[in-house]
Amino acid sequence: MSTPHTGACLCGDIQYTVTGELNRIIACHCVNCRKISGAGCSHNLVVKTEQLQVTRGEPQVYEDTAASGNRLYRHFCGRCGSSLFSRRAAMPEITVLKAGSLDDASGAQLAMNIWTDSALPWMAIDPAIEHHAQNRPVPQASASSPKAADSK
Numbered sequence: 001m002s003t004p005h006t007g008a009c010l011c012g013d014i015q016y017t018v019t020g021e022l023n024r025i026i027a028c029h030c031v032n033c034r035k036i037s038g039a040g041c042s043h044n045l046v047v048k049t050e051q052l053q054v055t056r057g058e059p060q061v062y063e064d065t066a067a068s069g070n071r072l073y074r075h076f077c078g079r080c081g082s083s084l085f086s087r088r089a090a091m092p093e094i095t096v097l098k099a100g101s102l103d104d105a106s107g108a109q110l111a112m113n114i115w116t117d118s119a120l121p122w123m124a125i126d127p128a129i130e131h132h133a134q135n136r137p138v139p140q141a142s143a144s145s146p147k148a149a150d151s152k
Contacts, residue, residue: 007084007102008056009077014084015056018097020047024111025099026136029119030067036074036083040123043099045108049087052095059084067115068135112136 005022008015026044033042059075064086066072071089076082085097099105113119113131125131 005102005104007097009080009082009084009101011077011080011082013057013079014054014059014077014082016052016054016084018047018052018102020051022047022097022102022105023108025105025108026112026114027110028114029123029125030115031118032064032066033115034120036064037098037100040120041113042083043110045097045099045102045105047095047097049093049095052085052097067118 003019003021005018006015007018022045024045026046027041028044029041033044034040036042057077060078062074062076064072064074072086073089074086075084077084082101083098084101085095087095099108110126110129113125113129114136115134116125116131117133119125130136
């Protein structure tokens with residue numbers, strides 16, 4: 001998916017733009033992501049925080065502790081409740097964008113499933129796609145790269 005991209009909450013009170021390539025969706029099957037998404041998993045795109053600009057409104061923030069033990073700040077619309085993005089307390093330079101909040105995410109593809117040990121039995125996980133029982137291992141790439149940060 002080429003840049004720039006736009007997204008918003010359901011009611012439109014919160015809008016954003018994001019630059020960069022958005023093509024690798026990571027599906028997280030942990031309990032917290034299932035609950036925050038209201039679905040069998042949460043579909044996420046990892047970006048550098050500097051790539052995301054909220055252009056309208058101000059998201060509410062919920063502080064959460066993930067199954068990994070990481071403290072997360074989950075940003076959402078206070079009016080309609082749409083989940084928009086999250087950030088780790090320990091890695092504020094990385095933002096995990098909810099793929100469903102993009103106006104057009106049709107160019108992205110599922111690249112990985114994480115926390116599959118807590119996936120619901122009715123969630124089909126393609127064994128041909130990279131998958132991890134818990135969090136994905138940190139790649140050898142630079143820790144400042146979005147690919148080096150996991151979605152939890």
